Amino acid sequence: MSQSRDSGQTAAPAAADTTRERILAAAMEEFARHGIAGARVDRIAKLAKTSKERVYAYFRSKDALYAAVAAREYDVIAEATQIDPTDLPGYAGRLFDYFVARPDHHRLITWGRLELPGTATGADDPTQAAITRKIDLLRQVQQAGQLDPAWDPADVLALVNQIATTWASQPELSEAAAAHAVDPTTAARRAAVVTAVERLFPRAR
């Protein structure tokens, strides 16, 4: 980064950001395909058209690079799907669509759950902070009478996430459904997910 800064005040940060962005995009692809232990930093460097040394200059280790990719991915998902605690079925539909369009993003997150469980450091961890914010949002709509207060808000969030990713999570069932569902289309799978969330957590009126 300091190298880029030496080469000019306005252009340099952009160049630095571009290299960093290329590394993150390459790492996203490599981690989604091979997981964390299976990922190779030299392949990431090659794909990002940079050197292994530069990758380590930006990210001190492979785990740190994964953490950066995953943290950004959680942000991108949150931004793209916009939780609306008064319309959880709509939110579930957006999550479903997100992962249908980007199965590699679901893989990326799943690898981290297997390979780096319990690495969150509590309230300072950005993923934990984002989850806590969502739980607080749900608690607020419960207090406003827009969501059944009998549910624990932590369960509401967990169930909505889980139901939305029903088909992304169970490839062996997707295969069976393709052959044995009454209607094997993606639209039918999506409708079932949205209906399930609607039955559990109806839209606020």
Added chain:
Amino acid sequence: MSQSRDSGQTAAPAAADTTRERILAAAMEEFARHGIAGARVDRIAKLAKTSKERVYAYFRSKDALYAAVAAREYDVIAEATQIDPTDLPGYAGRLFDYFVARPDHHRLITWGRLELPGTATGADDPTQAAITRKIDLLRQVQQAGQLDPAWDPADVLALVNQIATTWASQPELSEAAAAHAVDPTTAARRAAVVTAVERLFPRAR
């Protein structure tokens, strides 16, 4: 196996089965911890108190060994949790309990979903055959008027599996729930899972 058979008619198959069993148990542990690419057959052999060559005599490859472990694990889960299509909330509760007691078994299955997607070979595949049988069971109770026929039976199975494993699947949420749930006990998480399935698919009366 032929070596064991040489040593006596009655004792030999038991001895052979014991070695095979030890390999499967060791492989279960190794795959759950490291995944398929990360698993090492020499570690499995050591843990099973046998040789790498014997492991390959029973199972032709690491992938074949994983497939044998996973197929058996699916059988053990099915046997332990006993799907009852007229009491899906009860079934979800048993699945929940199974994976709370055996988080490594959930990891084993998740690795396979990431590392060997789409390896099922259709109707001949034992996992696919088991899923098809469950879908057929659900269709039958729908036809008998014991389960809402508006649901696609493939969605019912997928949703029940998915809801039952809500907390096993999202370790980052478990951590947040421990700090921010109204009631952070496992019993409360279980009750929410069972209630969710009950709301969607009430017990037949």
